[in-house]
Amino acid sequence: MDRSDVIVIGAGLLGCFLARALRRQGLSVIVLEQSDDVCTGISRSGSGIVYPGYDMAPGSLKAALTVRSCRDFPALCRDLSVNYRACGSLMTGAGPRAEAVIRRKYVDGVKNGVPGLELLDGDACRRMEPLLSANITCGLYAPGTCAVNPWELGIAAFENARDNGARFVFSEKVTALSRQAEGFSVCTENGAYTCRDLINAAGLSADSVHELISRPSVRLKVTGADYLLLEDGSADALSHVIFHEPEEKGKGLTLIPTADGNLLIGPTERDVPSSGDDALYPAGGTDPAGPGHNGPQWAGAPTEASGIRWLRERCHEVVPELDTEKVLRSFGAARPRPYLTGADQNKSLRDFVILEEEQFYSLIGIKTPGMTCAAALGEHLAAIIAQNRGIREPDPAFDPIRKRPVIPRECSFEERQVLVRSHPAYGRILCACRDVTEGEVRDAVHRGATTVEAVRRRTGAMMGTCQGGRCLAEIQEVIQDELGC
Amino acid sequence: MSWDVNVLVVGGGAAGMAAALALAEAGASVVMADPGEKPGGILNRCVHRGFGQGLFGEDLTGQEYAARFRRLLRESSVTVRPRTTVLSILPDRTAVLSGPGRLEKISFERCILAAGSYERTPQSLLLGGTRPAGVYTAGCVQGLVHEYGQDIGQRIVFLGSGDVGQILAAQLAAAGKQVLAMVEQKDRPGGLPRNRREYLEAANIPLILQSTVTRLHGDRHLTGVTICHLPTGKESFLSCDTLITATGLIPDRRLADPLMKDGKLPEWLIPVGNCRRIYDIVDVLAADSRKLALIPQ
Ligand SMILES: Cc1cc2nc3c(=O)[nH]c(=O)nc-3n(C[C@H](O)[C@H](O)[C@H](O)COP(=O)(O)OP(=O)(O)OC[C@H]3O[C@@H](n4cnc5c(N)ncnc54)[C@H](O)[C@@H]3O)c2cc1C
Ligand SMILES: Cc1cc2nc3c(=O)[nH]c(=O)nc-3n(C[C@H](O)[C@H](O)[C@H](O)COP(=O)(O)OP(=O)(O)OC[C@H]3O[C@@H](n4cnc5c(N)ncnc54)[C@H](O)[C@@H]3O)c2cc1C
Numbered sequence: 001m002d003r004s005d006v007i008v009i010g011a012g013l014l015g016c017f018l019a020r021a022l023r024r025q026g027l028s029v030i031v032l033e034q035s036d037d038v039c040t041g042i043s044r045s046g047s048g049i050v051y052p053g054y055d056m057a058p059g060s061l062k063a064a065l066t067v068r069s070c071r072d073f074p075a076l077c078r079d080l081s082v083n084y085r086a087c088g089s090l091m092t093g094a095g096p097r098a099e100a101v102i103r104r105k106y107v108d109g110v111k112n113g114v115p116g117l118e119l120l121d122g123d124a125c126r127r128m129e130p131l132l133s134a135n136i137t138c139g140l141y142a143p144g145t146c147a148v149n150p151w152e153l154g155i156a157a158f159e160n161a162r163d164n165g166a167r168f169v170f171s172e173k174v175t176a177l178s179r180q181a182e183g184f185s186v187c188t189e190n191g192a193y194t195c196r197d198l199i200n201a202a203g204l205s206a207d208s209v210h211e212l213i214s215r216p217s218v219r220l221k222v223t224g225a226d227y228l229l230l231e232d233g234s235a236d237a238l239s240h241v242i243f244h245e246p247e248e249k250g251k252g253l254t255l256i257p258t259a260d261g262n263l264l265i266g267p268t269e270r271d272v273p274s275s276g277d278d279a280l281y282p283a284g285g286t287d288p289a290g291p292g293h294n295g296p297q298w299a300g301a302p303t304e305a306s307g308i309r310w311l312r313e314r315c316h317e318v319v320p321e322l323d324t325e326k327v328l329r330s331f332g333a334a335r336p337r338p339y340l341t342g343a344d345q346n347k348s349l350r351d352f353v354i355l356e357e358e359q360f361y362s363l364i365g366i367k368t369p370g371m372t373c374a375a376a377l378g379e380h381l382a383a384i385i386a387q388n389r390g391i392r393e394p395d396p397a398f399d400p401i402r403k404r405p406v407i408p409r410e411c412s413f414e415e416r417q418v419l420v421r422s423h424p425a426y427g428r429i430l431c432a433c434r435d436v437t438e439g440e441v442r443d444a445v446h447r448g449a450t451t452v453e454a455v456r457r458r459t460g461a462m463m464g465t466c467q468g469g470r471c472l473a474e475i476q477e478v479i480q481d482e483l484g485c
Numbered sequence: 486m487s488w489d490v491n492v493l494v495v496g497g498g499a500a501g502m503a504a505a506l507a508l509a510e511a512g513a514s515v516v517m518a519d520p521g522e523k524p525g526g527i528l529n530r531c532v533h534r535g536f537g538q539g540l541f542g543e544d545l546t547g548q549e550y551a552a553r554f555r556r557l558l559r560e561s562s563v564t565v566r567p568r569t570t571v572l573s574i575l576p577d578r579t580a581v582l583s584g585p586g587r588l589e590k591i592s593f594e595r596c597i598l599a600a601g602s603y604e605r606t607p608q609s610l611l612l613g614g615t616r617p618a619g620v621y622t623a624g625c626v627q628g629l630v631h632e633y634g635q636d637i638g639q640r641i642v643f644l645g646s647g648d649v650g651q652i653l654a655a656q657l658a659a660a661g662k663q664v665l666a667m668v669e670q671k672d673r674p675g676g677l678p679r680n681r682r683e684y685l686e687a688a689n690i691p692l693i694l695q696s697t698v699t700r701l702h703g704d705r706h707l708t709g710v711t712i713c714h715l716p717t718g719k720e721s722f723l724s725c726d727t728l729i730t731a732t733g734l735i736p737d738r739r740l741a742d743p744l745m746k747d748g749k750l751p752e753w754l755i756p757v758g759n760c761r762r763i764y765d766i767v768d769v770l771a772a773d774s775r776k777l778a779l780i781p782q
Contacts, residue, residue, distance in 0.1 A: 228611075305613045305699065329608035331616055413581065417588045424586030429520060429570035437583075465739070467606040469621075473628035476635060 004028040004167070006385065007186050007195040009174050009209055010202040011035075012043040013154045013371050014363055017378035018199055019161035019168070024379075025386040026395030029166040030193060032186065034173035037454045039154035041203040043371070045227065045333040047256055047267065049241055050146040051369040052089065054109025054117065060351045063112045065373040065380070070144045071115070076375055080156035081404030082148060085259045089145035090240045092125055092318065094135040095247035102140045102245060109142070116143040131237060131319045145241050149259050150371050151457050157375070159447060160402040174202075177213040183359065184213075197385050200362040204336055210355065210362045218353050218364045221337040225267030226307030231326040232433070232464050234263040237319070244318045253314040260460065262328060265315055268307040269335070301332040329467065338365030354381065359388075405443055405458075409435040430478065431471045433464025438478055445482040452476055490514045490564075492778075493580055493593040495571045495740065498526020500758020501599030502554040503771035504778035508597075509561045511779060516591060517558075518569040518582050524558065525551030526601050528767070530627035533652050535680075539768030550767065574598075574740050578753060595753045597778055598741055602734040602759040607644075610730070614700035619707035623649045623731035630657075638727035642710055643667040644698045646674040646685075648765065650731030655684035665725055668693045668712055677765065698728065734763045755780075 006022050008015045011033035022029045035041070050073050056063035069076075077084050093102050102119070109117045118141040125139035126132050162168060169188075176187040183196035202209040207219045235257035242255040256264040312324045338349045352373070355362040361381060370377075408416050408426050420427035426439035436459045444458035452468075452475065455461060461475055462468030468475070494505045497519025505517045521529065528536070531547025538544060541553060558565060569584035579592045604622040619638050621629075623645075629635040641662055643650045646669035658664045667674070667685070672695050674681055685692070693712060699720065700711035709724040737760050741750055750756070757774040764770035 302614045303612075303616070305611065308611050327609050327611060329606075330611045408583075413588070413590070416583075420583065420586060420588040427583050427587055428568055428585045429572070429583055432520065432570055435572060438585075465606075466603040467608045469604050469606055469625045470628070472621075472625050473633040473635060476629070477633055 002030060002191070002193045004030040004193070004195050005389075006030075006197045006199060007032060007184070007193055008199045008201055009186075010041070010200070010206075011038040011158065011168055011170075012041045012201060012203050013039060013150065013157070013374040014043075014201040014203075014366060014377060016154050016157040016161060017374040018201060018381060019166040019378075020157050020164070021375070021378035021382035022385070023161055023164040023166050024394050024398045024400070025382050025391055026398070027197075027382070027385065027389075027391075029161070030195070031161075031166060031168045032172045032174055032188060032193070033168065033170050036170050036451060037449070037457075038158045038168070039151040039457075042334060042336065043150055043154050043203070045331055046150045046368070046371055047227075047254055047264065048148050048150050048258060048371065049089070049254070049256060049369070050084070050144075050148060050372045052109070052117075052142040052144045053112050053114045054105045054140070054142065055369075056108070056112065057350065058108055058111040062351050062369075062373070063108075065352070065376040066369050067112050067114055069369075069372045069376045070146070072375075073144075073146055073148075073372075077148070077153075079400045080153070080160055080402045082153050082156045083259050084146045084148040085257060086146050087257060088141065088143040088240050089243060090120075090125060090128060091140040091142075091243040091245060092132060092136045093138050093245045093247070094133070095137065097249070098245040098247050099138045102138055106140055109140075114142060114144070117141065129238060129240060129242065129319075131321055132242075133318055133320050135317070141240075147241060147256050147259055148371075152259075153371065153374075155458060156402050160400065162448075163402070164398055174209060174212075177209075179213065197359045197388075198361070199381065200360070200364075201366075204334055206336075206362060206364040207338075210364060213360065214355075214357060214362075216341045217355060218338050218349065218362075219341050220365050221339060222301075223335045223337055224270050224301035224304075225333040225335055226270075226303050226311065226330065227264060227266035227333065228308055228311050228324065228330050229328045230263040230265070230324065231328050233261055234326065235261045237263060237322055242318065244314070246314075253311070253318055255315070255319065260463070263322075265311050265324070267333060267335075268304075268310055270304065270307065301334040303330050303332040328465070336365040336367055338367070352377065356384075361385075405440065405447070407440065408437055430475050431459075431461035431464065431468075433466050433470075434460045434462075436461035441475055441478050442482050445479055449479075450483065452479060455479055488578070488594045489592045490516045491594050492516075492597060493571075493591055493595075494518070494563075494597045494599060495574070495580070496526065496599035496601055496758075496760070497521065497524030497565065497567075498599060498601050498758060499528055499551070499554065499767050499771050500601070500760070500774040501526070501597065502551075502558060503774040504597045504599060504757050505563045506554070506557055506561055507775040507778045509563045515563045516566060516593075517563055518566040518571050518584075520568060520570045523551075523567060524555055524565060527624065527627075530624065530631050531652075532631050533656065536767050539766070540771060547767075571600075571740060574744060574754070576744060576751070595755065597774075598738070598754060598756040598760055599758045599774065600737045600740060600760045602763060603737050605730070605733045605735060607728065607730040610644075610698075610732070612698060612701050614702055614711070615704060617701060617703040617705060617707045619703070619726055620701065620728045621730070623653050623729050626657075626729055627653060630660075638707070638725075639663060640665055640725045641727040641729060642698070642723060642725045643690075643729050643731060645669065645731035645733070646671075646676065646692065647731055647733070648676040648680050649734075650729070651676050651680050651684045651690075653729065653731070654690050655688040658688040658690065664688070664690050665723060666691045666693050666712075668696050668698055670695065670697045670715060701728070734759060736760045736762060
């Protein structure tokens with residue numbers, strides 16, 4: 001039987017950063033993940049915004065962690081070698097109600113200690129973002145907001161945790177939990193593990209995993225969200241993340257110039273049926289086609305044409321001249337809504353929920369800004385566990401630095417020439433849309449990718465204009481060659 | 486000013502090969518770069534006949550047609566750079582070429598852009614529903630099946646009824662796959678009449694006209710599609726494990742876009758073939774490419 005100090009259930013953003021933080025404390029960690037890669041649940045499709053921290057109630061854990069995380073984000077990205085766009089954000093409104101909301105956010109932000117906030121009038125907003133509609137009357141500028149690719153962040157945390165000795169077991173679904181004299185026994189579909197401390201970071205299934213060993217307390221309702229991703233280069237239209245607060249109460253619109261150079265528009269919000277064909281994907285499982293094939297696309301939620309229409313209409317109100325016709329793709333995301341069971345039934349929860357019962361910790365329904373705070377939440381929980389164990393100092397052997405993979409398109413011509421001469425595979429372009437080479441695809445497999453989808457997320461290949469139409473066959477062949485299948 | 490070569494040809498499909506040969510015959514020094522193992526472009530994915538009546542007076546497969554051109558290339562003075570992609574073309578008439586073990590800048594007097602086309606993707610169609618595996622473009626399937634010997638699903642629905650879709654549908658049916666339907670938004674199938682008889686009708690592929698696919702179903706793999714009859718708005722579910730879209734080709738001028746000035750390309754950069762406009766008949770394309778390549782500046 002496999003034994004470790006701590007077992008983490010789920011390798012989403014939280015599971016990956018928890019593993020990293022626990023290794024920093026010198027604790028041995030096993031992460032059990034039902035899917036065949038990290039970040040295939042909620043973490044696979046978010047907005048990728050590093051929030052500055054004015055949306056959260058002053059005094060909450062969420063507010064404190066968000067403000068700190070945003071401040072530390074550039075340093076985190078430096079350690080993990082993750083690209084991000086330090087773009088800042090502009091919250092906009094067009095009328096008295098939105099103005100009141102924005103002023104309140106400003107006040108909350110100042111209370112929360114968000115640096116650099118500025119209230120602006122409509123003209124000042126347009127000076128920062130010339131494409132904004134003439135109707136915009138007010139705005140709130142936050143210089144600290146960033147845009148990052150959620151799975152790139154998660155994969156980097158995973159690789160750093162793994163290189164520091166964390167063990168990740170994929171295609172390993174946890175089915176039963178029980179308490180033992182000293183800790184827990186964890187059963188999966190394939191085997192059994194024991195540990196002293198147990199962390200449930202099972203994302204959309206965190207409530208049911210919790211109830212494998214404890215009374216029901218927080219449950220999750222799942223709602224859906226639609227996104228529209230515009231063509232390569234479209235991010236040039238905007239220089240900031242735009243949060244538009246609508247005048248009638250309801251869902252706002254967010255426009256994100258992503259780190260990859262696309263404009264991401266969304267999300268909508270709508271209910272998802274709990275069963276039937278349009279229900280949520282049953283998260284996880286492995287690729288039925290076997291390794292090396294054009295992969296499954298993992299958990300998410302269905303997209304609705306009505307949602308995409310809504311996004312376009314809203315976009316037209318906020319940035320009238322933006323061309324939303326040149327689309328790369330649209331996709332759906334699943335959003336957890338935690339609420340209390342029992343006496344306080346149906347009361348939805350705003351703060352991060354961390355349930356703690358004698359060495360068992362459940363993170364249930366960590367929603368926005370869960371990506372922003374993933375590292376901080378990991379450190380927060382790891383510190384609690386370390387303290388309970390009497391650990392005072394972090395492990396000096398822990399190395400927080402992850403080396404950036406070799407990426408020819410990031411090199412100067414001369415560097416690239418030297419690279420290609422010594423490693424010929426970095427000269428052969430497989431994905432012309434995104435300039436991804438055979439060397440990068442092979443390296444992604446060496447780093448743990450076993451499916452086309454996993455390679456796609458690690459290299460950016462097949463994510464451009466042709467969406468893999470031209471290069472899938474060739475890339476699949478290289479992956480199969482590398483895996484020996 | 487002395488250039489490394491007279492002409493750089495970007496892309497070695499039918500258009501690039503025809504242009505390169507014409508220029509070499511006229512005495513120019515020519516380098517032709519193409520990412521493939523061997524030149525041919527989409528011809529290398531075409532195992533059906535219907536190529537070359539005009540130029541060679543024979544009914545060849547696309548692969549055979551490409552082989553003819555490759556033979557002519559070998560006998561010519563054209564320098565072919567296989568497995569090589571042009572990364573960028575700069576206003577000072579240099580280009581960056583990347584191939585295995587070799588990254589170089591080449592300066593040229595003129596550049597023939599023969600980068601072909603890409604297909605409209607199923608992702609850009611904004612279908613409702615899930616995003617399962619098993620959804621491809623026709624060209625992608627041609628590459629997978631005909632060039633790389635990979636397999637796809639068994640029960641297939643096509644969206645779009647042009648030549649590309651019809652030919653592939655008939656080939657897959659002949660290979661033992663079930664082609665359940667070809668969905669077309671117009672009131673009659675697209676493509677050349679010859680192809681319709683030879684492929685669609687011969688293989689008995691059911692057409693669903695005035696209809697489109699609106700939704701994908703399935704969690705990790707496709708389990709079916711919703712088909713909407715456009716005049717009535719009536720929707721129906723069709724169970725399948727593969728959707729292949731053949732909804733059009735788009736000229737690939739992305740290398741040229743940064744060089745555009747006032748809506749015009751520099752006169753030393755000449756787009757030919759599918760990268761100029763989409764051609765149905767390769768002989769016409771090859772003849773045009775020759776002509777365009779030889780027009781004096
Ligand atoms: C639409 C949307 C937009 C968002 N935008 C932002 C944003 O802009 N900024 C921001 O900071 N945050 C954002 N978030 C929040 C952020 O994405 C989440 O907080 C974060 O991804 C949660 O990660 P997780 O690890 O808890 O969940 P997940 O990523 O879902 O990970 C849970 C993992 O557990 C696995 N699992 C489940 N059950 C089992 C089992 N029994 N055995 C083994 N494994 C199991 C799952 O397969 C999954 O991989 C957004 C969220 C949504 C939904
Ligand atoms: C499915 C199908 C069936 C057809 N059937 C027939 C038929 O029966 N009869 C007929 O006469 N015609 C047919 N045609 C039409 C004809 O074959 C094509 O129009 C023609 O082959 C296209 O040639 P091309 O050189 O313009 O493009 P491609 O063949 O697409 O060549 C472009 C080349 O440029 C390369 N390239 C792209 N970017 C770069 C870069 N940055 N650097 C270097 N190289 C680059 C590509 O890799 C490719 O090799 C068919 C076409 C298709 C798609």
